[in-house]
Amino acid sequence: MLVEAYVPVGGPDGKVVAVVEFYRSGDMVEQTVSDIRLRIWVAAALSAAILFAMFAAVTALRQRIRS
Secondary structure, eight states: OEEEEEEEEEOTTSOEEEEEEEEEESHHHHHHHHHHHHHHHHHHHHHHHHHHHHHHHHHHHHHHHHO
16 A cells, blocks of 8 residues: 655745655554554443443442342
């Protein structure tokens, strides 16, 4: 995968006077996206586990109060 980036070059007055084009390998981008995706899934799983544990604890406490 090849990633293209276009970077505007401004003059002293702030107006764009040129555009520089860069080409880079997308391997680093793919690895970063993969790492972020994994972290999101781990965070979602941990959040679900915490919510389930809290729900189970509240349900158990409510059962004890009723009896």
